[in-house]
């Protein structure tokens with residue numbers, strides 16, 4: 001077994017901007033073990049989301065290597081990155097990012113639709129179970145506009161869970177919620193971590209970061225403190 | 227979208243009319259066969275002796291002289307004034323032997339045609355074209371009324387079924403009487419028109435040539451008679467159809483182009499409006515192919531709706547045409563399939579670009595999009 005589940009070495013990201021481009025990440029090296037619950041903190045514009053997107057295979061680094069479970073992600077094609085996103089990674093965003101015109105069920109179904117491995121007749125059961133796990137068994141048919149922010153974020157968590165991913169990337173999941181709801185969401189995430197999932201969390205709030213085992217602080221595209 | 231509707235409408239209509247219409251006209255002639263040739267004096271309008279004519283003997287010997295002729299019937303003409311729907315009208319009366327109807331493929335839509343005996347006995351009976359019969363007697367199917375022709379009353383014994391107009395007579399609006407009676411009324415045995423039936427397997431152009439040559443001989447080298455055949459009429463019809471098809475076809479082409487570009491625009495706007503949705507789908511594991519397919523299907527649906535509306539409009543128009551011309555409904559299924567297929571093709575063609583744009587969106591940027 002490879003001890004380093006996620007291993008980033010000298011990762012840089014330069015956004016195309018102006019003549020030279022904007023360096024959002026300036027050589028990040030970081031290792032995360034399987035089953036860790038880790039928080040990334042730092043001021044706005046420090047590159048937290050950029051780093052998160054690279055870990056989540058939504059974006060690829062300008063240079064550096066990213067080993068996920070020993071596999072060099074940089075060598076993968078777009079199609080393989082998509083497959084990894086679908087099977088191994090679940091995303092939770094600050095703005096929930098649900099499909100507004102579809103019900104909770106249909107939103108949660110989305111990753112299953114694209115994975116193509118789940119039998120049609122099992123889909124309903126699996127999505128219902130995922131929504132039950134986040135305590136939304138009574139709101140299966142509700143549209144996002146018919147739910148509170150906390151409920152919407154729980155739908156997003158259910159969607160992130162439904163394909164049973166190893167990693168959950170949560171970019172400021174509590175940024176749009178009051179503190180009461182934030183703690184409910186964090187309890188759910190902690191529960192998921194207890195069941196062995198690796199969770200990477202971006203947040204500003206110290207008490208939210210308190211739920212995690214390790215905190216990484218970033219500034220100007222670099223890690224300043226672990 | 228409107229362009230799509232118009233375009234597919236035009237395509238389906240063109241195909242229906244040119245294919246279905248031609249089939250209909252062909253079937254109209256098929257009962258008579260396309261093997262009829264008509265020779266007639268083109269200057270003839272009224273009964274007068276100034277024009278070239280044929281004698282009975284000359285006509286009858288043509289059957290022996292020209293081997294390609296199976297059967298023939300001389301036709302006598304006159305115009306009579308008749309009160310139709312309250313208005314005086316000039317109506318064509320043609321005098322023919324009984325075989326005329328068989329040669330021409332005319333069947334009685336009610337009653338019967340006259341017989342050889344009736345011709346021989348100078349029986350005062352007549353058959354009336356369908357349209358004229360309706361105009362004269364209304365919808366009553368009752369036969370037995372009498373029509374006054376040149377002071378003599380003729381009893382209606384049958385209605386001639388619908389036939390395409392061909393040569394100097396339109397049987398739909400004419401009255402047919404036994405040739406014997408016609409000659410007596412006209413006071414002359416001059417023949418201004420002859421209808422020929424070609425033998426099975428004989429080339430019609432050849433027969434026409436033989437008849438023409440023979441008539442030229444009779445009239446001392448002059449072409450006093452015109453010789454026409456049904457297939458000529460068909461080729462003329464083909465030409466007219468061709469022109470209609472071309473005009474409608476170019477309308478179709480332009481509207482489909484405009485419609486297609488419209489659809490592309492709609493799709494581009496839709497892709498922009500749904501950028502965030504695309505980002506979400508990609509984050510959930512949608513591949514480029516998934517997104518491409520999703521937007522292609524959407525543009526396909528848009529185009530099919532447009533196409534479907536166009537087809538409906540076309541079916542409606544063809545239905546109206548068929549009612550107006552009292553013909554059978556002749557929308558062709560091929561036209562519908564082609565029209566629909568074409569709209570789908572346009573949907574794919576003009577949908578590819580927007581779908582491609584959607585598919586290659588960067589997920590991170592798409593998610594950030596407001």
Ligand SMILES: Nc1ncnc2c1ncn2[C@@H]1O[C@H](COP(=O)(O)OP(=O)(O)OP(=O)(O)O)[C@@H](O)[C@H]1O
Nearest residue numbers: 015016017022024043044045046047048049050051
């Ligand atoms: N697509 C882009 N093009 C150009 N610059 C970008 C792009 N995306 C991000 N940046 C810049 O990169 C830097 C890091 O962005 P990032 O979103 O990672 O910051 P963050 O730490 O997540 O900030 P916040 O806490 O406000 O979400 C910022 O200065 C931002 O302006």
Ligand SMILES: [Mg+2]
Nearest residue numbers: 048049050171
């Ligand atoms: Mg951010």
